Amino acid sequence: MAKQISLAFIKAIFKKVAFFLVGMNMLTACSTQPPSYAFITNQLDDSVSVIDIATQNVVKTIAIGEGKRPAGIATSKSGHQAFVANPEGVDIAIIDTNTLEVTNHIPVGAGPVGIASNDDGTRVYIADWYQNIISVFNTDTSKIIATIPVGKSPAGLIVDDNQHRLYVANRDDNTVIIVDTEHYDVLNTIEVGTAPFGLALSPNGQLLYSVNVQSSNVSVIDTQQTKVVDTITVGEWPYCAAVSPDGHTLYVTNQDDSTISVIDTRSNSVTDTIDVGNSPDGIDVTEDGQFIYVVNWGEATISVIDSATKKVISTIKTGKGPRGFGQFITKKQ
Amino acid sequence: MKKFLHFIAAVMIAVPMLAAAHGPTRQMVEEKIFIKAAPDKVWAMVKDFGGIDKWHPAIAGTELKDAKTRVLTLTSEGNPTITEELESSDDKKMTFVYKILDMSVVKTITFNSVDTPYFTLPVANYKSWFSVKAVDGGSEVKWKGKFYRSFMSNPPVPEGQSDQDAVDTIKAVYTAGLENLKIIMEK
Numbered sequence: 001m002a003k004q005i006s007l008a009f010i011k012a013i014f015k016k017v018a019f020f021l022v023g024m025n026m027l028t029a030c031s032t033q034p035p036s037y038a039f040i041t042n043q044l045d046d047s048v049s050v051i052d053i054a055t056q057n058v059v060k061t062i063a064i065g066e067g068k069r070p071a072g073i074a075t076s077k078s079g080h081q082a083f084v085a086n087p088e089g090v091d092i093a094i095i096d097t098n099t100l101e102v103t104n105h106i107p108v109g110a111g112p113v114g115i116a117s118n119d120d121g122t123r124v125y126i127a128d129w130y131q132n133i134i135s136v137f138n139t140d141t142s143k144i145i146a147t148i149p150v151g152k153s154p155a156g157l158i159v160d161d162n163q164h165r166l167y168v169a170n171r172d173d174n175t176v177i178i179v180d181t182e183h184y185d186v187l188n189t190i191e192v193g194t195a196p197f198g199l200a201l202s203p204n205g206q207l208l209y210s211v212n213v214q215s216s217n218v219s220v221i222d223t224q225q226t227k228v229v230d231t232i233t234v235g236e237w238p239y240c241a242a243v244s245p246d247g248h249t250l251y252v253t254n255q256d257d258s259t260i261s262v263i264d265t266r267s268n269s270v271t272d273t274i275d276v277g278n279s280p281d282g283i284d285v286t287e288d289g290q291f292i293y294v295v296n297w298g299e300a301t302i303s304v305i306d307s308a309t310k311k312v313i314s315t316i317k318t319g320k321g322p323r324g325f326g327q328f329i330t331k332k333q
Numbered sequence: 334m335k336k337f338l339h340f341i342a343a344v345m346i347a348v349p350m351l352a353a354a355h356g357p358t359r360q361m362v363e364e365k366i367f368i369k370a371a372p373d374k375v376w377a378m379v380k381d382f383g384g385i386d387k388w389h390p391a392i393a394g395t396e397l398k399d400a401k402t403r404v405l406t407l408t409s410e411g412n413p414t415i416t417e418e419l420e421s422s423d424d425k426k427m428t429f430v431y432k433i434l435d436m437s438v439v440k441t442i443t444f445n446s447v448d449t450p451y452f453t454l455p456v457a458n459y460k461s462w463f464s465v466k467a468v469d470g471g472s473e474v475k476w477k478g479k480f481y482r483s484f485m486s487n488p489p490v491p492e493g494q495s496d497q498d499a500v501d502t503i504k505a506v507y508t509a510g511l512e513n514l515k516i517i518m519e520k
Contacts, residue, residue, distance in 0.1 A: 043358060069358070071358070087358070088488070110487040111487045129487075130486060130487040237460075237479075255359075255479075256460065256479070279361065279479070297359075297361075298361055321358075
């Protein structure tokens with residue numbers, strides 16, 4: 001009898017352990033919920049390609065709506081939504097990063113292109129190319145709660161929650177401005193190169209990089225001194241940039257050279273130039289810093305670069321006219 | 334009164350647009366043609382920056398301002414012009430890169446109460462790559478351009494000035510040129 005009880009007891013324990021182990025296994029197999037994705041806006045296909053970072057495969061193509069022409073993309077550190085700016089649709093589309101479905105369209109401005117989110121995804125900032133304003137969207141109430149007048153043709157945006165700041169590249173003013181995200185005031189205006197478009201921020205928030213399309217260089221801005229401390233010459237017609245998680249490397253897309261400039265941020269010098277697909281546009285780095293995703297606008301592909309070997313290790317097909325303008329890779333939850 | 338306020342609001346929105354940017358989306362056109370002729374002969378013909386009128390049927394004449402700047406006069410009505418600058422030319426790679434500096438205004442219309450110019454081509458920030466490559470039995474000639482539409486403001490866009498119009502126009506320019514180049518070189 002005692003033996004039987006103990007056997008039943010052991011069986012019960014075993015079942016519990018087995019269940020626990022299966023549960024653990026599932027967690028490992030799926031990494032986490034949801035996995036890390038790249039959301040690539042396909043401007044000429046009116047869609048978003050969703051790439052699973054773990055497998056480097058397109059797992060879904062999300063229709064955004066005919067004629068919307070999605071360009072800008074924003075993800076957040078801990079939120080479960082991705083935000084798509086549609087310049088021709090004159091709205092933003094909100095994607096649930098769990099279900100990969102569009103949950104809402106919110107009309108905004110006259111030409112939304114640049115878009116960025118704060119860390120938890122509660123505030124989204126949308127740059128309007130034509131109206132020269134930034135709209136502030138509250139995702140909890142689904143309302144535009146403020147508009148901030150900025151310079152001409154605002155493009156790239158970066159939010160720094162720690163400093164309560166929003167950085168804006170005003171393409172046709174050749175300036176980058178610092179906006180206080182608590183009072184929506186413009187704190188500083190900084191002159192940069194010609195036609196600043198993409199922005200990138202070092203992980204500690206100390207250095208801001210402005211990619212200047214028509215002067216083929218990058219302005220390095222010290223965010224505390226609020227001035228340009230260095231200028232780095234890159235390739236022809238550079239568009240966007242991304243910084244490695246350790247802050248030591250900056251990657252810049254050179255659209256008319258079809259290359260990436262790799263910059264050592266301690267010396268601000270170009271250490272490598274990597275050939276990618278035709279006309280690279282948007283760029284982002286995976287959370288672990290291992291892979292760099294380059295969106296090749298000219299040929300509708302992504303070049304995936306291994307950051308250790310600085311070589312393209314795979315090429316992923318997207319929809320037509322991919323932009324990926326913004327931080328398009330989600331973090332693991 | 335309400336209507337009037339709407340009008341004022343519309344004007345207030347419209348005014349800052351006057352100095353606004355080109356369209357937000359860069360466009361690209363790429364055309365290729367196979368020519369049954371030696372690559373060096375084709376290259377010799379096309380690399381002459383002041384001689385495009387020898388092979389492009391839409392161009393009536395070329396005037397070289399200096400070695401790197403040419404003014405093209407088109408055959409179309411009113412003989413509109415395009416001023417272009419040679420950025421680089423490489424005999425080894427058989428490629429050259431040029432951009433449009435300026436164009437004549439063909440006409441100006443009033444669109445949404447704003448003077449809107451029509452340029453020789455409905456493009457802005459135009460840059461182009463021309464190359465000749467040796468292929469089996471001849472040459473492959475490639476002409477690529479990247480540009481924005483010329484219309485500066487947000488939609489609605491006046492007739493003939495949309496992104497698609499810009500793409501279609503450049504495509505027609507390239508196709509006409511390449512087809513005639515083929516005829517001339519294969520003679």
